[in-house]
Amino acid sequence: MKWAAMLRGINLGKRQLKSAELKAVVEGMGFTEVKTILASGNVVFEASDATPEALEQGLHVALEKATGLKSDVYVRNRADLEALVAANPFPKEAEERPSFLVVTFHRTPPDQAAIDRLLEGYDGPERMVIVGRELFTDFPDGQGRSNLIPAMQKAKLSHANTGRNWNTVLKLLAALS
Template structure:
């Protein structure tokens, strides 16, 4: 069985992670684990990534009244994102990885407005954004980020570590 990491979009911090776990188990996913209160869930499934993503998003939509948006990645993808992170002088909590449903167009960064010196880099289905002053008060405008969900580099590393530990149980 493949270990998947699902990253939920539009989930309020402090949301019902026990409910998320129950929904995943109800879909037949196994070894379900959640990480912090921001829509991160790991599990095993024999289904294809896109099928897992669609089924989870649909089930969450029924519970929440609206589909939140679910991005599913493998441990290998998370490992690569952590290893290839640009902006080596950035604090890991100031470097966000935006997970997108599909690869953004090559010109996605051309529309970026970065008044606080933010930097961004495309990487497959993700966009890295370095917020030198933190993301909380940033006035960054980058339309390509709207469909995605972000996690800081520390969280990406932890999720990769958790997925590796799950894979090690095989």
């Protein structure tokens, strides 16, 4: 089965990892058809007889051993990403400004009550919708100018996660085809 792996916080600040290094780590684990996507910690590969949890843990350990980087890893297969794309609560926004729509990948569904509490006192233009274990966030003015991200960090509402904009989600899905 083909998988897409997304590493958290890669190529941000001092957490640098070249695509060739990431590819070598994944190939070193015995996986095949390895291809990196963009330069932000995305890789697709073929792995048989593995659970998502085993892949995430194995990639995390192998990455730390080979490079010294500790990074949470989130894996999804083609069916996962197809379902995610089909369930997009912001199709118009995805069409008109895909780089401003962010999907945050989680291991378990985000806490809806915590998000509701955050948005209760927040008056920005952003909108957030949980779909399964992922969180879709529409940033109409972009992430760089958003006050939502600092508010989310202050509220500490989410456990570990990693985000990808809609363009990247579609590239990952295409790479799994």
